[in-house]
Amino acid sequence: MAAGFKTVEPLEYYRRxxxxxxxxxxxxxxxxxxxxxxIGSISTADGSALVKLGNTTVICGIKAEFxxxxxxxxxxxxxxPNVDLPPLCSSRFRSGPPGEEAQVASQFIADVIENSQIIQxxxxxxxxxxxxxxLYCDLICLDYDGNILDASTFALLAALKNVQLPEVNINExxxxxxxxxxxxxxxxxxxHPVATSFAIFDDTLLIVDPTGEEEHLATGTLxxxxxxxxxxxxxxxxxxxxxxxLNRC
Amino acid sequence: xxxxxxxxxxxxxETGAEAGPRGPGCSLRHFACEQNLLSRPDGSAxxxxxxxxxxxxxxxxxxxxVSKEIFNKATLEVLLRPKTGLPGVAEKSRxxxxxxxxxxxVLGALHPRTSxxxxxxxxxxxxxxxxxxxxxxxxxxxxxxxxxxALFCGVTCALDSDGNLVLDPTLKQEKEARAVLxxxxxxxxxxxxxxxxxxLYSNAELxxxxxxxxxxxxxxxxxxxxxxQRRYSKS
Numbered sequence: 001m002a003a004g005f006k007t008v009e010p011l012e013y014y015r016r017x018x019x020x021x022x023x024x025x026x027x028x029x030x031x032x033x034x035x036x037x038x039i040g041s042i043s044t045a046d047g048s049a050l051v052k053l054g055n056t057t058v059i060c061g062i063k064a065e066f067x068x069x070x071x072x073x074x075x076x077x078x079x080x081p082n083v084d085l086p087p088l089c090s091s092r093f094r095s096g097p098p099g100e101e102a103q104v105a106s107q108f109i110a111d112v113i114e115n116s117q118i119i120q121x122x123x124x125x126x127x128x129x130x131x132x133x134x135l136y137c138d139l140i141c142l143d144y145d146g147n148i149l150d151a152s153t154f155a156l157l158a159a160l161k162n163v164q165l166p167e168v169n170i171n172e173x174x175x176x177x178x179x180x181x182x183x184x185x186x187x188x189x190x191x192h193p194v195a196t197s198f199a200i201f202d203d204t205l206l207i208v209d210p211t212g213e214e215e216h217l218a219t220g221t222l223x224x225x226x227x228x229x230x231x232x233x234x235x236x237x238x239x240x241x242x243x244x245x246l247n248r249c
Numbered sequence: 250x251x252x253x254x255x256x257x258x259x260x261x262x263e264t265g266a267e268a269g270p271r272g273p274g275c276s277l278r279h280f281a282c283e284q285n286l287l288s289r290p291d292g293s294a295x296x297x298x299x300x301x302x303x304x305x306x307x308x309x310x311x312x313x314x315v316s317k318e319i320f321n322k323a324t325l326e327v328l329l330r331p332k333t334g335l336p337g338v339a340e341k342s343r344x345x346x347x348x349x350x351x352x353x354x355v356l357g358a359l360h361p362r363t364s365x366x367x368x369x370x371x372x373x374x375x376x377x378x379x380x381x382x383x384x385x386x387x388x389x390x391x392x393x394x395x396x397x398x399a400l401f402c403g404v405t406c407a408l409d410s411d412g413n414l415v416l417d418p419t420l421k422q423e424k425e426a427r428a429v430l431x432x433x434x435x436x437x438x439x440x441x442x443x444x445x446x447x448x449l450y451s452n453a454e455l456x457x458x459x460x461x462x463x464x465x466x467x468x469x470x471x472x473x474x475x476x477x478q479r480r481y482s483k484s
Contacts (some may be wrong), residue, residue: 100341100344100345103338103341103342104341104342104345106338107338107339107341107342108342110338111447114447115446115447115448115449116449220349220353227449
């Protein structure tokens with residue numbers, strides 16, 4: 001009978017739970033789902049991490065390759081994130097070019113990397129003006145149950161901590177790069193940004209870590225990324241919102 | 250049908266055509282808005298903020314593809330075309346922000362199973378681009394006669410390395426700023442509809458920028474009102 005009510009009036013079904021300050025899966029309004037992290041699972045990648053936030057699963061693999069540094073910044077390398085939401089993770093995604101959700105998520109991750117300065121791009125430079133590392137970060141969602149942004153940020157950070165780059169020397173005579181695979185070093189992570197997503201219900205209630213259904217029913221969502229100091233990329237998508245409750249987040 | 254009207258509202262007496270020196274604290278650049286300048290779309294508007302200029306066109310409510318239709322409200326679509334090059338991921342992300350802002354404000358329930366398309370073309374970018382896009386979209390939606398529960402406006406704040414707040418920054422100010430925050434506010438209660446930020450800042454600075462943006466939005470809404478009054482009083 002409850003299942004019937006849920007199908008016909010999903011919003012009312014949810015409101016009944018929210019009145020008692022809890023959610024259908026038994027969580028409090030401010031509680032995250034159980035998080036699991038598995039680091040270094042992909043041996044062919046230079047760094048990898050798998051994050052599970054409840055059912056939402058995101059895997060991040062990082063590959064490092066060589067490239068010439070940009071002409072306007074010859075002492076910087078590149079970090080290129082890409083979020084992929086394949087049809088595997090949810091029936092709402094079709095195969096083909098990346099849809100809007102995937103593009104927005106990729107842009108969000110790129111903004112987080114740039115704003116929080118997780119890695120100084122200068123650290124990725126091997127030889128000024130000639131050679132630099134480019135880190136391709138591929139984030140693939142294996143199971144979509146809401147809150148993809150938090151899971152992706154977390155997976156990216158974990159994978160970056162796992163990356164080991166080999167030592168590279170430029171041979172003076174041949175001007176070729178010599179890679180020493182025996183000597184590897186970790187990247188220096190300057191900052192540890194943490195993303196928190198909220199769903200806004202009926203313009204008043206804030207719930208943390210929304211599942212797929214909650215995201216669908218919510219009037220708006222809000223994502224805040226914080227580092228050890230202050231806030232970073234605060235990306236807010238609407239529903240009318242009282243600004244004083246930003247403090248509650 | 251009333252033709253185009255050029256309306257200028259200088260916010261501070263000292264601003265001329267230059268994007269140059271402004272007083273410290275809150276002053277917005279010179280605004281201008283022109284409506285109904287394109288013949289094909291149902292509504293169109295061109296919004297200028299200093300040297301930043303965006304042209305918006307609105308089609309709707311119009312027919313929608315069966316795959317995209319929503320049974321109880323209108324499907325809103327936003328297309329943002331950059332000045333040069335093909336639209337990329339950054340444009341997609343901005344389109345999503347503008348679309349969410351419009352969806353919160355447009356009364357889609359009055360036109361179910363239809364589509365409302367907002368097309369934005371960047372004519373020139375001299376800072377505060379997203380805010381200018383939001384303003385142009387709002388004016389174009391009004392020109393098209395799309396029912397809305399409130400008007401909205403975009404305001405950009407930049408925080409420089411000393412912690413000074415600059416409203417409506419130019420491109421140079423944005424590049425040198427430590428953080429750039431863009432807010433969309435509604436006209437009825439100055440509530441926050443959308444916010445997107447770049448850079449590092451603290452909670453106190455966020456509240457400060459939000460308060461400044463709310464004060465600045467007064468000017469923008471006043472400008473909207475005047476501009477519409479002048480347009481409709483002549484015809």
